[in-house]
Amino acid sequence: MKFRNFPGLKYSAMSQTQSMEQVFLEKLNEIIEANLQNEQFGVAEMSREMGLSRSCIHRKLKTITKKSVTRHIREYRLQKAMEMLRHHEATAAEIAFRVGFSSPAYFNKCFHEYYGYPPGEVRKLEKHDSDSLQIVPGAEALRQNSSRGKLFTVLSVSFFGTLVFLLLVYFSDFSFLRNLFNSSAQRNKVPNQSIAVLPFKNLSEDLDYQYFADGVMEDILNNLILIRDIRVISRTTAEHFRGSRLTSPQIAKELHVGYVLEGSVLKYENKARIFVQLIDARHDRNIWSEKYDRELTDIFSVQTDIAKNIARKLETVLTDKEIRQIEEVPTLSSEAYDLYLMGRYFWNRRTEEGLQRSIGYFKKSILADPDFALAYAGLADAYFIQTFWGWYPRPEGYDSARLYALKALELDNRLAEALVIIAEFSFQKWKWEQARKEFINAVECNPGNPMIRQYYAELLCLLGEKEEARRQLNIALELDPLSLVNRQVSCYQYYYEGKVEKALKEIETIREIDTTFVSILWLAYRIYIGKGEGRKALEAVQKIYTFNPKTIKCAVEVKDAYNKSGMTGMIKYNMSIKQTIPGSYYTKALYYAMLNEKEKALQCLEVACEEKVIGNIYIEPEFRNIKTDPTCWEIMKTMGLSGYFENPTEASNR
Numbered sequence: 212m213k214f215r216n217f218p219g220l221k222y223s224a225m226s227q228t229q230s231m232e233q234v235f236l237e238k239l240n241e242i243i244e245a246n247l248q249n250e251q252f253g254v255a256e257m258s259r260e261m262g263l264s265r266s267c268i269h270r271k272l273k274t275i276t277k278k279s280v281t282r283h284i285r286e287y288r289l290q291k292a293m294e295m296l297r298h299h300e301a302t303a304a305e306i307a308f309r310v311g312f313s314s315p316a317y318f319n320k321c322f323h324e325y326y327g328y329p330p331g332e333v334r335k336l337e338k339h340d341s342d343s344l345q346i347v348p349g350a351e352a353l354r355q356n357s358s359r360g361k362l363f364t365v366l367s368v369s370f371f372g373t374l375v376f377l378l379l380v381y382f383s384d385f386s387f388l389r390n391l392f393n394s395s396a397q398r399n400k401v402p403n404q405s406i407a408v409l410p411f412k413n414l415s416e417d418l419d420y421q422y423f424a425d426g427v428m429e430d431i432l433n434n435l436i437l438i439r440d441i442r443v444i445s446r447t448t449a450e451h452f453r454g455s456r457l458t459s460p461q462i463a464k465e466l467h468v469g470y471v472l473e474g475s476v477l478k479y480e481n482k483a484r485i486f487v488q489l490i491d492a493r494h495d496r497n498i499w500s501e502k503y504d505r506e507l508t509d510i511f512s513v514q515t516d517i518a519k520n521i522a523r524k525l526e527t528v529l530t531d532k533e534i535r536q537i538e539e540v541p542t543l544s545s546e547a548y549d550l551y552l553m554g555r556y557f558w559n560r561r562t563e564e565g566l567q568r569s570i571g572y573f574k575k576s577i578l579a580d581p582d583f584a585l586a587y588a589g590l591a592d593a594y595f596i597q598t599f600w601g602w603y604p605r606p607e608g609y610d611s612a613r614l615y616a617l618k619a620l621e622l623d624n625r626l627a628e629a630l631v632i633i634a635e636f637s638f639q640k641w642k643w644e645q646a647r648k649e650f651i652n653a654v655e656c657n658p659g660n661p662m663i664r665q666y667y668a669e670l671l672c673l674l675g676e677k678e679e680a681r682r683q684l685n686i687a688l689e690l691d692p693l694s695l696v697n698r699q700v701s702c703y704q705y706y707y708e709g710k711v712e713k714a715l716k717e718i719e720t721i722r723e724i725d726t727t728f729v730s731i732l733w734l735a736y737r738i739y740i741g742k743g744e745g746r747k748a749l750e751a752v753q754k755i756y757t758f759n760p761k762t763i764k765c766a767v768e769v770k771d772a773y774n775k776s777g778m779t780g781m782i783k784y785n786m787s788i789k790q791t792i793p794g795s796y797y798t799k800a801l802y803y804a805m806l807n808e809k810e811k812a813l814q815c816l817e818v819a820c821e822e823k824v825i826g827n828i829y830i831e832p833e834f835r836n837i838k839t840d841p842t843c844w845e846i847m848k849t850m851g852l853s854g855y856f857e858n859p860t861e862a863s864n865r
Contacts (some may be wrong), residue, residue: 232275239272239423243287254280257322273775288312289325296333299456303330304488304500305475331495351672404525405442405468408432410453412475414484425559426552427485427514431472434518436632436659440527445661445691446470446559451724461491461682466692466720470525480750481507481545487517499524507545547580549833551849554589563602567595573696588628595632604821609639627657638670639823641851646670661691665700672704673827674855680704695728697723702734711738729758736785740805741832745778762788782806797825804833821848829856 229404242260246252246686257280258265269280276283288310295306307318307330320329411428413421428446435443443467452462460469471492477484478834488500496561499520503513518537521744522529529537539594542548557565570593576586591612598608613636621628634649650667658753664687684704687697698721705714715738722732732751739748756766765788772780786802798817812834828843835844839859847853 235271236275238266239283241465243284244291247288247291247311248309250308250778253284254313257284285321286325289322292318292322293326295379296330299714302459302473303333304473304497305414305486306330308486308502309414338762356807389664403442404527405444405460406435406470406525407444407452407466407468407520408435408446408450408470408472409459409462409474411473414475414477415479417478420476420478422553422556423478423483423549425556427476427483427510428474429555430511430514431487431517434514435521435536436657438518438522438529438533439658439846441522441525441658441659442468443690445694447696448691448693451693458495459490460495461492468590469493470521474523480717483507483510485513489521492701507549508543510545510548511540511823541585542580542583543582544580547576547583547586550576550579551583551586551589554586554593558589558593561596563597563600567600568596582622584619584622584626586629587615587622588626588632591615591619591632592744593636609636612636625656627660627663629765630656631660631663634670636667638666639824643670643674643851643855647674659690661687661694661697664690665694665697668704669700669848673831674852675827675830681708693724695725695731698724699731702731706734706738706832709832710743714738727758729755735835737801737805740778740782743778745773745781746815748778749773752781781807796822801831801833804831804837807836809837809840812837813840816846817842820849825850827852 238261239257242257243252246256249256252270254265258268259384261268262308262456272278272280272283280284290312292306295309296303303319304371310318311319312318319329319331322641330720351591356381408428408431411424415423432443432446432449435441448466455462457465463469463471469492472487473490474485474487476486479749483503483505485503485505486500488497490496491498501517501520503516505513515538519529519534534779542551550572551637554569554576556569556847557572558569559565565809570590573586573589573593576583577590580586591614594608594615595612597603598605612632614630616629616636619626620633623629630649630653634653635645637643637646647670650663650670653660653663654667654685664683668680668684670686671683681704684697684701687694688701691697698717702714702717702721705711705717715735718731718735721728732755735751736748736755739745739751752769756762756769769781769784772784776783782805786799796815800812801820803809803812803815816825816828825846827850828846834843844853844858
C-alpha cells in the first residue's frame with residue numbers, strides 16, 4: 212500500500228485490516244518457502260512455526276482466501292513449480308521434489324487439476340506462443356481445456372483422414388509412393404535399445420559438488436555400456452547438452468536415440484539423494500522414475516539398480532556376465548571413491564593443469580584404498596595423455612602409464628580402461644601385432660567404449676587396413692558423434708585415403724560443433740597446399756594465428772610471406788613457427804616434402820625415427836615423392852612396418 216509513504220495520512224479501519232491480513236499471508240508464505248522441499252511439512256509444522264493453534268491459522272486463512280491451510284500450501288508449491296518450469300530450472304520430475312511433492316505422479320495430477328494441463332506442456336506452450344501460456348488457474352484454465360478439446364477434434368479428423376490416405380496408398384498400385392514412405396521410415400528409424408544419459412544436475416548447496424554429480428552420472432553410463440544390446444551415447448557427446456534448453460525428445464532426435472535418462476544429485480554429509488527419470492523420447496513420456504536416499508557407502512547399489520531398471524524398461528535380457536559386471540563393487544571405501552571422482556573430474560578437462568591435478572587425486576584415492584583398480588587405471592591414463600602431448604618427458608611418462616595399468620590389471624584383469632593403455636604402450640613401442648591383440652581384448656571387454664574403438668582404428672589405419680579402420684571409427688562416431696577427437700581422427704583417415712573433399716566436410720562439421728577447435732585447420736592448410744590453392748591455405752592458417760592473442764602478429768607476417776613468395780614463402784614461415792612442438796622433426800619433414808626438398812625431408816625423418824616420434828610415411832600424402840627412396844624403406848623396416856606394405860622400388864622393377 213503506497214499510502215505507507217505518507218506519515219501524515221491515517222489508515223482507515225479497512226486499510227488496517229487489509230494490512231494485518233497481508234502481513235499474516237506474507238508470514239505464512241515465508242514459512243512455506245523455507246520448507247519448500249520438505250514433503251513432510253504440513254498444518255502441524257505450520258502451527259509450530261507460526262506460534263498459533265491449527266484452528267486459529269485455519270480460521271484466519273479461511274476468512275482471507277476461502278481456502279484450507281493444506282490447500283494453500285499445495286497451491287503455493289504449484290505456483291513456485293510454475294516459476295521454475297518457465298525459467299527451465301530443471302525437469303518436471305526434479306521440480307516435483309524441489310517443491311515438496313512425494314512423487315512426480317502426484318505432482319503431475321495436482322498441477323493438471325490446478326492449471327488445466329500437465330507440467331510437461333509448459334515448455335511446449337511457451338515455445339509456440341508465450342503470450343498464450345495460461346499460468347492462472349481456475350475458470351481460465353477450464354476455458355483453455357475447452358479450446359483444446361475443439362483443437363483435438365480437428366486434429367483427430369485430420370489424423371484419421373491422413374491415415375486412410377496412407378492405407379489406400381499402401382494397398383494400391385502407387386508402389387513408388389509406398390517405396391518412398393518405406394525407405395524414409397527405414398532411414399529415420401531409431402534403434403529401440405538406444406539411450407543418452409544427460410549430465411546430472413548438482414542440487415547441493417555447495418557448487419563444488421558438481422564433480423560428484425558428474426561421477427555418478429558417468430558410472431551409471433559406464434554400467435549401461437557393459438550391456439551389449441544397448442547402444443549408449445558417450446559422455447563426451449552428452450556433455451554438449453549440459454544446460455541445454457532443448458527438450459528431451461529434441462535431444463534424442465539429434466542423437467538418434469529412443470530414450471533419454473535425466474537425473475540430479477544432492478550430496479550432504481555422508482549421504483546422497485539421487486533422482487533419475489527415464490523418458491521414452493519418441494512418445495515424450497516418463498516411463499520410469501525413482502528417488503534414492505542412501506549413504507555414500509551404498510552408492511554402487513544405486514547405480515546397479517538404475518542400470519538394471521533401464522535394461523528392463525528397454526526390454527533387454529541381461530546375461531550372467533553382464534549382471535556380474537554391473538553388480539561389481541570397485542571399492543568399499545567411500546573416501547577412495549570420492550577422491551577418484553575428483554580425479555576423473557579434472558581428467559575430463561584434458562588440459563595440462565587438469566591432468567596434473569587428476570594425478571594428485573588418483574594417488575590420494577589409492578592411499579585410501581590400495582586395491583582400487585580404477586584409481587590405478589586413472590593414473591595410467593593421465594600419465595599417458597600427458598606424455599603423448601609432450602607435457603611429461605618420454606619415455607618415463609609412458610613407462611609410468613604402463614606400470615600403473617599393469618597394477619590395475621593385477622587387481623582386475625578385465626578392466627578395459629587399463630587394457631587400452633597397455634595396447635597404446637605397445638603402439639608407441641611399435642609392437643604392432645601385440646598392440647592389435649591387446650586392442651581386440653579391450654574391445655571384447657568393453658565393446659561400447661568409443662575411445663577404445665578410436666585408438667584401435669588409428670592402429671589399423673597406420674597398418675594400411677583402411678576399410679576395417681573406417682568401420683571401427685564409424686562405430687566410435689555412432690557412440691560418440693560429437694567427439695572432437697573422433698571427428699579429427701576421421702578427418703585424417705579420409706586424408707590418408709585420398710578423400711580430401713570428405714576430409715574438408717568433416718572439418719566443417721568439427722567447426723560447427725566447436726568453433727574454438729582451430730588446430731584441425733592445420734589439416735585444412737595441408738589439403739589446400741596439396742591442391743595448389745594457396746589463398747585458401749593462407750585463410751586457414753590465419754584463422755589459427757588470429758585465434759590466439761599471442762600469435763596475432765603471425766597472421767600478418769604469414770600473409771606478408773605469402774604475398775612476397777607465394778606458397779613457398781608461407782610454408783617456410785609456418786615451418787619456423789612450428790619447430791618447437793612435440794615431434795617437430797616429423798613436422799619439419801612434412802614441410803620439406805611440401806617444398807619438394809627430398810634430402811632434408813629424409814634427414815628429418817631419420818631423426819624422428821631415432822626419437823620414436825614419427826608416423827607412417829607411407830600413408831602421408833606429402834611423402835608420395837620420397838617413397839621410392841631406399842632411405843624411406845629402411846625407415847619403414849626400422850619401424851617394423853615394411854611387412855604391411857609393398858616396396859615401391861621392387862614393384863616398379865616388375
